[in-house]
Amino acid sequence: MKKIIVPVDFSEFSENALKVAATIAKKYNAEIVAVHMMGLSTAVLTKDSSQSMEGMFYMKLTQKRFEEFLDKEYLNNITVHQTVKNFAVFSEIDDVAKEFDAQLIVMGSHGSSGLSEVFVGSNTEKVVRSANTPVLVIKDDASFDVKTAVFACDFRDESVVVFSKAKALFEKLNIEVKLAYINQPGDSFMSTSQIEQRIVNFLVQLKGAPILPEAVTIYSDFTVEKGIFNFAKRVKADLISLPTHGRRGIAHFFSGSIGEDVVNHSTLPVLTFKM
Structure with a gap:
């Protein structure tokens, strides 16, 4: 176990996943790759200068939130890599796992039911459906024992x-x-x-x-x-x-x-x- 991918959306669910990833990483001397997907439109990032400035603003803002989010005691003595991608689809998390040669993806989830399950689905479900890397789905703040x-x-x-x-x-x-x-x-x-x-x-x-x-x-x-x-x-x-x-x-x-x-x-x- 060398690297663990943790998708981060700054929610309590992604923090639950981060805590579990930290537990596994400490036990097996692994590194964590925290990835956030901004989902900005291509136009915002590539068109005229004002839109490029807007894209730069969101990127800087995300990096600041990332630093605050990862400032946790349970991450002490763990090597944590940060990466911000403009992926809009969670299925591309597997590409990040391949890029970093990760052996595990850890995600938090609240689950879904009823019409939301039929018409929308959860981001976690999309990763489970598409990732070739094993996916560990965490539902709450319980310790991973x-x-x-x-x-x-x-x-x-x-x-x-x-x-x-x-x-x-x-x-x-x-x-x-x-x-x-x-x-x-x-x-x-x-x-x-x-x-x-x-x-x-x-x-x-x-x-x-x-x-x-x-x-x-x-x-x-x-x-x-x-x-x-x-x-x-x-x-x-x-x-x-x-x-x-x-x-x-x-x-x-x-x-x-x-x-x-x-x-x-x-x-x-x-x-x-x-x-």
């Missing part, structure tokens, strides 16, 4: 690579992982023997220390989302983790994304890995 995590997936072959990444990160963070397959009624329902065979086929493809099939819990519930939450509660997990497909547009609207729904509705921190 994670000992047990749930990792839920469908155990298809396409999930092997992403679980291997998750497994490596959990080992770095010294987090015990509880694996779960959520079986639900409907078209995707499978018998226990079918699920067990899929799990075996999945586990034999993993490198490193073997994981026995008995380590995976087959948990039945009415929806995948409910199953993840109820299983996490049963095992007293501190964190929920899962892969996300990052659906976009019409496909996302009609079929939804379990990863984004879990991020929106979970009270626990959520760690996502894009497939």
Whole structure:
């Protein structure tokens, strides 16, 4: 763990994320990259001199707010990089992560529901949908003391690579992982023997220390989302983790994304890995 990206909008939610990033950074001697996206129009930045002066004013103002925002005791002895981008879309946070070779993005979120979830969505949801870097979503000001995590997936072959990444990160963070397959009624329902065979086929493809099939819990519930939450509660997990497909547009609207729904509705921190 070398660098952690923290998107900052100067809200209490981004400060919650910053506190968690500081906890992880101190534990693993990592650096933090705090990034703020101004979202100014291109016209303000590139046209005539008066508009350029306006852009310069906003840039200086943002830098001043940044310095005040990052003047926190919990950041003492941590190397913190500041970067101000004119990105208007949160999906480009992943570009910042690549630029700084970061291994983790930490974001604060209040979640969303109802019409706002359908028509607008949250900035955090956009990052979860698009980032190739793992995204840790923090919901409140609680201290980040994670000992047990749930990792839920469908155990298809396409999930092997992403679980291997998750497994490596959990080992770095010294987090015990509880694996779960959520079986639900409907078209995707499978018998226990079918699920067990899929799990075996999945586990034999993993490198490193073997994981026995008995380590995976087959948990039945009415929806995948409910199953993840109820299983996490049963095992007293501190964190929920899962892969996300990052659906976009019409496909996302009609079929939804379990990863984004879990991020929106979970009270626990959520760690996502894009497939």
